[in-house]
Amino acid sequence: MQSRRDQVQAQSHLLGRLSAALVAGEPDGLETPHRRTTVGLLAGILVAALVAGGFTLYGFFAPGGATAWRRAGALVVEKETGSRYLFLDGRLRPVLNYASARLLLGEDLAVVTVSAKSLRGVAHGQPVGIVGAPDVLPAGGLAGAHWTACAPAATDLAGTETTALTLAVAATADGTALPADRAVLARPAGDPAAGHLIWNGRRFRLTAPWLPAVLGHDGPAVTVPAAWLDLLPAGPDLGPVAVPGRGEAGPVVDGEPTRVGQLFTARTAEGSERHYLLRRDGLVRLTPLAYALLAADPATVAGYDGRAVVPTPLSPAALARLPVAARPPLADELPEVAPAAASRGPGLAWCLRFGADGRPRVVAARAVTASGIVRGGVGVTRTARTADAVAVAPGLGGLLVAGRGGEPGTGYYLVTDAGVKYPLAGGAVAERLGYPPANATVVSPDLIDLLPTGPALDPRGVVG
Known part of the structure; x- marks a missing residue:
């Protein structure tokens, strides 16, 4: 009895005879009818692979002959050395930097990499470009960047302690902001006699040497470069309060004679204490800062004949009778209360950070x-x-x-x-x-x- 294998082989033999009869006209031929087709296909693939490989090897070991770079607006880069050229007037002109190439060709500039053999035989000309121009044109942009100028301590070549001015431009920034009730006493390098109180993003020049102690900044001042101070908007000078007619006779107050420039104190109905200055045009209310400046002013001390400056109590009746001047003794930009001295951590410097508003x-x-x-x-x-x-x-x-x-x-x-x-x-x-x-x-x-x-x-x- 025939097995399944015998049946499959018989079926294959029958199909082979039918194919041979249709293709070759000989059902009992000794060769497979598709043998020539298969051999031809394999031979063609092998020949094509050999030809392609030959051209590849030839191009690798013997490159050259490219001419696509010979057009206007091409920045030619030599593949082997990285040298850059502009093809101008039939000559290869070395270009000093990418920015110079953009200045010459604008947005039409196209970078083409070419082998040295393709450039062989082409005349070279003199270099073109701007010495020192940038080789990279950044695309990141500066919108939203933080500009931070710092005044860290430094040491010069002679070993002398000094200060430096540094600038950092970054997308992010850290640091601790100066609180609104704190200030920094700074002195420009090279001019230790000049002092500035830095507060609320502004600088206020101190006009008298005794002012730091009165303001509560009797510690050492921070030395900073003058250019760093110039980055801060200048506020009004901070100094002794001017009192026109100081020492002139004033009105009788509570049965006692007074003088222009005299200080007074009064208690309000709510129990708080207020200080006043007597001017030619009447009393003017003093902020705590203005009172401290007047009380410590040597001119005020001279008006008290060298005695301690103690404000004269003012009765409610006298306060109601005397005119009160509207113009304050200090500029509105100055604080009402002297800001306390600020401190910074170890390794930190006082810096000015500029945001989008420029402040x-x-x-x-x-x-x-x-x-x-x-x-x-x-x-x-x-x-x-x-x-x-x-x-x-x-x-x-x-x-x-x-x-x-x-x-x-x-x-x-x-x-x-x-x-x-x-x-x-x-x-x-x-x-x-x-x-x-x-x-x-x-x-x-x-x-x-x-x-x-x-x-x-x-x-x-x-x-x-």
């Missing part, structure tokens, strides 16, 4: 360290206002325009993460570099001055 906020934070930061470079210049160290977060940078209060001016600059600013000849140049002027970030000119300056970027200044 400085005093914070205690870690300053940028000078180690590892390049302070200069090819074509980079510095001035007396340039920061000692500048650090811009990697990848951060872009187009900014000088302005105050968020209102843009006319001066455009390109800032890179190398911490250098490059003046631009105008908005058209910014467009040529790929930065729409409408997207420029408005930054105070005082902050821009802290950045070292690179060469001006202008197509007319491209040498070559």
